[in-house]
Amino acid sequence: MFRIAGWPYRRARTSDWAASARGALELDSGSRVGVIGGGPAGSFFSYFLLEMAERMGIELKVDIYESRDFGSPGPANCNHCGGIVSESLVQMLATEGILLPTEVVQRGIDSYVLHMDVGDVRIETPLHEKRIAAVHRGSGPRGVTAVKWHSFDKFLLDLAVKSGARHLRERVRSVSWSEGRPRISTKAGEPKSYDLMVAAMGVNSGGLKLLDELGIECEPPKTTTTHISEFFLKPEVVERYLGSAMHVFLLHIPNLEFAALIPKGSHVTLVMLGREINKELIQSFLDSPEVNRCLPQECRGEHRVCSCSPRINIRGAVRPFADRVVFVGDCGMTRLYKDGIGAAYRTAKAAATAAIFDGVSAEAFRRHYWPTCRAIGADNRIGKLIFAATQTMMKLRPARRGVLRMVSGEQCKPPERRRMSTVLWDVFTGSAPYKEVLLRTMRPGFVPHLLWDMALATRPTAKADA
Ligand SMILES: Cc1cc2nc3c(=O)[nH]c(=O)nc-3n(C[C@H](O)[C@H](O)[C@H](O)COP(=O)(O)OP(=O)(O)OC[C@H]3O[C@@H](n4cnc5c(N)ncnc54)[C@H](O)[C@@H]3O)c2cc1C
The missing domain is CATH 3.50.50.60 (FAD/NAD(P)-binding domain)
Structure with a gap:
């Protein structure tokens, strides 16, 4: 962990600093x-x-x-971002005595749904707690007139x-x-x-x-271009299609590392990260059947109230x-x-x-x-390796099916035995350092388990089921 130990008295100031x-x-x-x-x-x-x-x-x-x-809504007063405050940050702030007020937290995220061309799977937080906060950095996107949630x-x-x-x-x-x-x-x-x-x-x-x-x-x-869109929807529509889950897409689209739909109060935020995300890439993502399943066409069009292409470090x-x-x-x-x-x-x-x-x-x-x-x-640097490995795996259909099978099978197991789910959870949420994620994939049983699930998922009977 990147802990800065023991503040406020980590070390004494140089003894005679005033005179030095x-x-x-x-x-x-x-x-x-x-x-x-x-x-x-x-x-x-x-x-x-x-x-x-x-x-x-x-x-x-x-x-x-x-x-x-x-304090004023609209893109000019917003630092463009997905607005996920990670589990580890929520905890670190709490230990500092900084508690996020309820009017800032638009939704507590309790699970992730992973979408791939081979199927979807829901990954619950290990303890079913809503410790990840979905916020807006400003007071809401274009079109917000009455500020309900604070920046x-x-x-x-x-x-x-x-x-x-x-x-x-x-x-x-x-x-x-x-x-x-x-x-x-x-x-x-x-x-x-x-x-x-x-x-x-x-x-x-x-x-x-x-x-x-x-x-x-x-x-x-060094930076690259990303994409964010905000869709204004009734809270019950957000609830119906997305619930309190962040929807993550691992699709085989070149240059796209990661895309997610994040439910807020009465908005859904689309975030796309990768290398130089452009119009064509955004369109091919939005056209994919996986996205259509959780953000149907009737939720788009005039519902897309704001979009931007911020740069990321x-x-x-x-x-x-x-x-x-x-x-x-x-x-x-x-x-x-x-x-x-x-x-x-x-x-x-x-x-x-x-x-x-x-x-x-x-x-x-x-x-x-x-x-x-x-x-x-x-x-x-370890994170880059993990994203490169994920991209390579996502190109291989048997690997995608194996991951899906492994994660699905783990959901009824105790948290300590949900190996792939924990790895994916930490990669998506950013809650743990990439090194910790890598070490978890090296624990005994992780790779054999994945290979076994890949083998089972590619049996002819399994293919027919899918
Ligand atoms: C698409 C995308 C999605 C993201 N999603 C997430 C997420 O879900 N969760 C997460 O933790 N991080 C996310 N991030 C990253 C996050 O947005 C940044 O890491 C974070 O905002 C960095 O904070 P900062 O204060 O360094 O910079 P910023 O938030 O960019 O703040 C810089 C501030 O400086 C001000 N400023 C700039 N120039 C001047 C000037 N000349 N005079 C006066 N003021 C000035 C700006 O107005 C701005 O308020 C995302 C980033 C992108 C691009």
């Missing part, structure tokens, strides 16, 4: 921190920094620059503001250096210099280009820090395809911990923040 020569590169009472972006990474960073500073008796001034109004990003931003951060509803136009300190300029007001600048602007606003102006060595993340930034500058969340390092909000939490908390306890020099971030990013990057 490095003092200029440490945060002290009165230090100013500028955070560009009030998505999950910027809000988590500000929240943890201020909480830790308070415990250490340091008074910091934190400005969060975020021009979106997450997840607004909830986090409010949390940071309650801890003492100041939210400036301004867009950062340029950054520069002024007397060795990063300086942030917006359209309104005077440019402001900071003791630490936090880049939390994600990968979707072109904001990363701003940082070229700083001339630091960081190599930006598929390789993290290299050296996402410099003296007085640190990158968190998507614009630094995130998990491959899954649990981006969870990665924003982990990177933001690690960077805040480093800034408070070790200072804001490049060396402090290299020693105390970079290991968290590196661990995520290493796990992503």
Whole structure:
């Protein structure tokens, strides 16, 4: 697990830090921190920094620059995303005392339905709990007039503001250096210099280009295009077709790694991830019989109220820090395809911990923040292997039938014996690191069991049944 152990007193601050020569590169009472972006990474960073500073008796001034109004519906105020808050993140937040309010959680997800051309199978959560939350990042897609469910990003931003951060509803136009300190300029007001600048602007606003102006060595993340559509449906229609299950599609469509239909309150969110998802690919997915079974034609057309093609980080930034500058969340390092909000939490908390306890020099971030990013990057390499293996298996009909048979047979077994179901559950939900998923496939019995199910599923009688 990517745990950041033992906060808040993980380690004492350098004993004579106030007097030390490095003092200029440490945060002290009165230090100013500028955070560009009030998505999950910027809000988590500000929240943890201020909480830790308070415990250490340091008074910091934190400005969060975020021009979106997450309290208003519509695409301009939304950070485009599937809106699944993973099981592990829900638990980690609960241990921090951060509980997601019911008006933010549009639906608790209690199961996954896996759709393949050879059949469908429902995978229940091991303990039948609804611990995965489906949220909207803004206050809802285009067309929402009365806000019924609240924005997840607004909830986090409010949390940071309650801890003492100041939210400036301004867009950062340029950054520069002024007397060795990063300086942030917006359209309104005077440019402001900071003791630490936090880049939390994600990968979707072109904001990363701003940082070229700083001339630091960081190599930006690599991204690809994805797709999201929102379908507005009556809650009873959502319930009838999708229930409280996330519907995952493993189809043999080139370049498509993963697609899912996620039920919300009165919307269904379609998410498609892969390599450069384009119009043709989206159409061939929507035309497939598997999708038609759970989102029939009458639920489309004018019901499709919003769609976008956000970019997703598929390789993290290299050296996402410099003296007085640190990158968190998507614009630094995130998990491959899954649990981006969870990665924003982990990177933001690690960077805040480093800034408070070790200072804001490049060396402090290299020693105390970079290991968290590196661990995520290493796990992503395993994730790539898992996605490549899944793609290869999905090309082979006997393998697809074997997986289906194995998962179906496991549903009546106790949770510890549901080997394939747990592997798929963790891959789809992003609830466990990819390394853990890989290790589970190496446990004795996993491969023989799959081969046995493949053999049984391809018997002539089984074929006739299918
Ligand atoms: C199709 C798709 C589906 C996804 N589904 C999920 C999912 O189900 N679950 C999950 O956990 N993750 C998911 N993710 C990933 C998740 O969206 C990101 O990992 C997460 O949003 C990263 O948070 P962040 O704060 O780093 O960046 P963002 O959420 O992108 O926030 C960046 C913020 O910075 C602001 N900003 C940018 N430039 C400026 C500027 N110049 N001045 C001021 N503010 C600025 C923006 O307005 C924005 O609010 C998905 C991603 C995609 C593309």
